[in-house]
Amino acid sequence: MPLQRTRGRVRGATAELAEWAASLRIEDLPDSVIDRVLAHTLDTVGAILVGATQPWTRTVAEYASVESPTGRSRSAALDRTLRPEWAALINGTAAHGFEIDDYALPGLSHPGSVVVPSAFALGEDRGISGRALIVALAAGFESIVRFGEACTPSLTSHRGFHVTSALGVFGSAASAVSVRGLTAERGLAALGIAAAHASGTTEFTRTGGDIKRLHAGMAAAAGIRSAALAAGGFTAPLAAIEGERGFLAAFVEQARPEQLTAQLGHRWALDGLALKRWCVCAGIQAPLAGLDAILREGDIRPEDITAIEVGVDRATLAHVGHIGGSPRDMTEAQMSLHHAMAMRLVAGGNDPLHYTLFEQGLDVGAQADRVSLHVDDTAEEAFPRRLLASVTVRTATTTATTVRAEAPGTPTTPMDRDARLEKFHALADPLIGERDAVRLVDAVDALREDGPVSVVLAHTRKAQHTA
Known part of the structure; x- marks a missing residue:
């Protein structure tokens, strides 16, 4: 949307997205949105379980364990609890760590591997309810998918940026704005700080390396950090996304900025979310x-x-x-x-x-x-x-x-609940056992009725001991 000045203040996409994330409530979410959010939450937890056993996740977990004070946020790769930023770094890396996480059309980013680790880490730390977590998840998923609509395919095809890290940080920040209950003004700062964290290239498609695995963890941790700094009064550009030298100008040759806010709150872009059948791109x-x-x-x-x-x-x-x-x-x-x-x-x-x-x-x-x-x-x-x-x-x-x-699992070829559960149990049962896997499914479903947030990741504790 074009920039507007009101009493000396700039109002554009950054401000509108911040206001929306800060004001979103469970009553604003259609049942279909809640269904999709919970389906992708469970799918992401399955991806976290598999990714937690990988060597790159263990490297990140060892690093985080040294650097983080004791906190209240769990990861699937450590016995101890950490501060939210560090737990999100580990779980985001795990979720994106074996190419079995969700993605979105048309943006082709991997929203779940950023938003779910971010929302759970901060949600556990702040003791929010299950329904509040769903709102934060919806804010994060919707933000990333809309950024994908605005930036794909130019962000990657023309510039070589990786959508998961470059766009994911905005979803993590939006989710954190919701969890922390920030005002629209502080939310604007959070998104602006998130824009400064946007990063990650796709050189891994040419010369490999572990770095792709880290991109989701980077984005999840950076979104939490952005909201924390904003809550403390740190400021950022008022048009950090759409401004003359903002994110879109720097990262995207052929941007569609109108997609960021078109019918925001009425049209749900997260209907474009997709699930993978196989653990490849x-x-x-x-x-x-x-x-x-x-x-x-x-x-x-x-x-x-x-x-x-x-x-x-x-x-x-x-x-x-x-x-x-x-x-x-x-x-x-x-x-x-x-x-x-x-x-x-x-x-x-x-x-x-x-x-x-x-x-x-x-x-x-x-x-x-x-x-x-x-x-x-x-x-x-x-x-x-x-x-x-x-x-x-x-x-x-x-x-x-x-x-x-x-591609199976896309909006036009969706997986039904039975297929989703079959995929989840194929991933989870060998790692945590069928009993805990069933309990984990129930814990995710219970979020709809305000079930406890902490119970979900508690059931992943065995994954770290399975190689």
Whole structure:
């Protein structure tokens, strides 16, 4: 929205978002929004459990344990409780730590891995109710998805920033504004301080490294810090997001600032939230669905396949098509379309259990060399509102088989509650046991009736002891 000056004050998107986050109440949330928030909360907790066992999360947990005083906020990776900023750093890293966390269309950020760790860490610290936590979660999810609408795909495609960290910090800050009950004026400062924390590039899609895992934790911790500084009276630019030298100008070549506030409070952008089926980049979900359909419905054995041709949109091709079939680390493996398709054929799937085989040295390079990628016009036209792919499989003895697939778990191909619970238990049961997993599901559901916030992460305590 354009800047307006009222009695010397600047009013634009930053101010409007702050006022909305500060004033949001449970009565403002439709049942469908509460349902979606709780579904993505449970999904994120499942991702935290898996990510808590990974070496990069343990490194962050060791660092946080040294630096943080004792607090009231739990993490799935430590026995002791920490101050909120540090607990959010760990749990955000864990949530984003194994590529099984949620994402959003059209923004392609990972809101849950930022908002859930942030809201729970601060919510536990301040002893808020379950319903107050839902409000804070809704504020955070909605903010990130709207930023995605305003910035995608230009933020990544033109500048190389990573949406989860660059946009996630605003969702964490909005959530913290809600938890702390800040005024609109202090909320404006919090968002302005958050803009100064926005960061993170996508060089991991080229040369790997653990850093992608940290991006969600960085954003979650920085949003909490931003709100704390704002609560103490620290100030920030009044138009930190939309101003002449604000976030949008610095980070986005082709921004759509009107999406930040269009029908705010009436149209819920978080309807664009999506769940992953497999623990690989969101852009790889549709190709895997296509390959699965061919293998499931056709009379084709993986060992008979001589070529796989995959068509995706240009942005996806740039994001997951560069690494090729011989990744050097887990990040590259989960960001490689060539490797993921080969893993499906050689290992039989793309779930966390299958990727332990990669860590043990499984080489799928021969199959990965049979995968070729190209731009598919239909997928290009649909992106970023929908993630589509065409998949063609060739063998030496049959004619080519081609399917067109869409990423499962998206708004147009949603997972129902049974499918969501199946995914959650597949992640959680091996780590904390079926009994605690059931209790965790019940604890998340109980938030709707003002159930205690602290109970949810209490059930994750076993994950840290499972390697």
